[in-house]
Amino acid sequence: MASFIVEGGHRLHGDLTPQGAKNEALQIICATLLTAEPVTIKNIPDIRDINNLIQLLRDMGVEVSRDSLDTYTFCAANLNMDFMQSDEFLAKCTALRGSVMMLGPLVARFGYARMPKPGGDKIGRRRLDTHFIGIQKLGASLSIDMEKSVYEIRAEHLKGTYMLLDEASVTGTANILMAAVMAEGTTTIYNAACEPYLQQLSRMLNSMGAHIEGIGSNLLTIQGVSTLHGCTHTILPDMIEVGSFIGLAAMTGSDITIKNASVENLGIIPDSFRRLGITIEQQGDDLHIPEHDIYEIDTFLDGSIMTFADAPWPGLTPDLLSVFLIVATQAKGSVLIHQKMFESRLFFVDKLIDMGAQIILCDPHRAVVIGQERRHPLRACDMVSPDIRAGVAMLIAAMSAEGTSRIHNIEQIDRGYQDIDRRLNAIGARITRL
DSSP states (O other): OOEEEEEOOOOOEEEEOOOBOHHHHHHHHHHGGGOSSOEEEESOOOOHHHHHHHHHHHHTTOEEEEEETTEEEEEOSSOOGGGGGSHHHHHHHHTOGGGGGGHHHHHHHHSEEEEEOOOOOOSSOOOOHHHHHHHHHTTOEEEEETTTTEEEEEOSOOBOOEEEOSSOOHHHHHHHHHHHTTSBSEEEEESOOOOHHHHHHHHHHHHTTOEEEOTTSSEEEEEOOSOOOOEEEEOOBOHHHHHHHHHHHHHTTOEEEEOSOOGGGSTTHHHHHHTTTOOOEEETTEEEEOOOSOOBOOOOTTSOOEEEEBOSTTSBOGGGHHHHHHHHTTSBSEEEEEOOSOSSTTTTHHHHHHTTOEEEEEETTEEEEEOOTTSSOOBOOEEEOOSHHHHHHHHHHHHHSBSEEEEEOTHHHHTTSTTHHHHHHTTTOOEEEO
16 A cells, blocks of 8 residues: 655745646547447556556457557447456455446447446535436336346337436446447436536537437436447546646645646636635736635625535546635635445544544534634644545645644545646645655
C-alpha cells in the first residue's frame, strides 16, 4: 500500500492544467464496443481506473493502440465473447465500477452481456436497477445468479420504447442510451441525466451515425440505426479536478491559474466556490485564484446558514462535496454540507476532527462545519484514503496543515488524479510518494 508524506504549510504558485475527465472517459471508452471500425479518443487521463478499463478491453479482444501520451485508437472488430465466461473477466469487472457501462454496448451489438456486481469506491449503496430496468424495457431479458452476484442480459432483438427513469442516473442513462442507439424504432428517455459528459457521449454517438435529439436536456429521443461507424472524439477537461484545484488554492493561500478549464462546462461549480468566499477570476478559458489570507462564507438572503447539497446536473456534483467541506474548515462562518446521494462519503471527517477541524457529523448525510478563519490551522495527522474524493480532500487538508502528514492507500487517489504529487510539487508542494 503506497503512501504520501506531505509537508504542510507551503503556498503554491503557478499553473495547473486539468486532466481529461475520468467520468467521461469511462463512458466513451465503453462506447467503442458499439462498432467494428476504429475509434480514436484524445485527452484520455493516465489514471488507474482508465488504464484498468483499457486493459480489460484488450483482454476481451479489442485492438488498442496508443497513438500519443493521451490518445488511443480502439478497434472492437473481433471480440472474444468466451472471455466473459471466465473468472478473470469477473474479477477484473468487480474491481472496476466503470465496467458496468459495457452492458449497453454489448447487448446492443451482440445481444448478450455478462457482468458481476461492480466495485469501485466504498461510499455507500449504488444500485443498478435503473440500468437493468431501462435495458429490459428495450426488450432484453435479465437473469441473476444471486450466489455469485452475476447478471446476464440477453436480447435477440431490441426495440425502441418510451421510458421514464426512476432516477437521473448518469451511468444508467449512458448504458440505456448506448443500447437504444441500435434498437429498432424510436426510444424516448425521460428524466435522463444531462451532465456535460452525457452530452459528450451523445455527440460522439451521433458522429458514429446515431440519431439522438434533446442533447443537454433530460428528454432524449433516439432513432435506432442498424450499425455505427468509427470516429474521433476529444474528452473534456475534468470538472472535478478543476474544483479540487480551486479548493486547494484557497485552503493553502496559494496563487494558482487553472489553464484550459472549459469554463462553459463547469456549471455552478465556480459560483458555488464563490459562495464560500473564494475569489475566482475568469481569464478567457482559464481560472485564476489569487492568494487568500481569509475567505468568508456567504449566507442566504434571510441570514440563515449556507447549505451545499448535491443534486443531478445542473446541480452541484456530489464528487466535490468533500472538497467544499475541507475548504470550509478554515473559512469565516459556518456551512451545512448535505450529501444526499451516498451514505458513507462523510465518514472521513473523523480524521479532519483529529486534525483540529470543528465539524459536527449530524448523521451519515449531513455535516455542519464551523470555520476557524485560520486562527487554528489544522494539525498534521496520519490518514487512510477511503475513496478518490475523500482522498484528495485529505491531501488538501495535509497541504494546509502545520507539520508533516502521512496519507495511506493513495492508490484510491491515483484512480482519479493523474500524477497529482508530481504536478503539485512542480508549483511548490512538498509531497513524497512512498
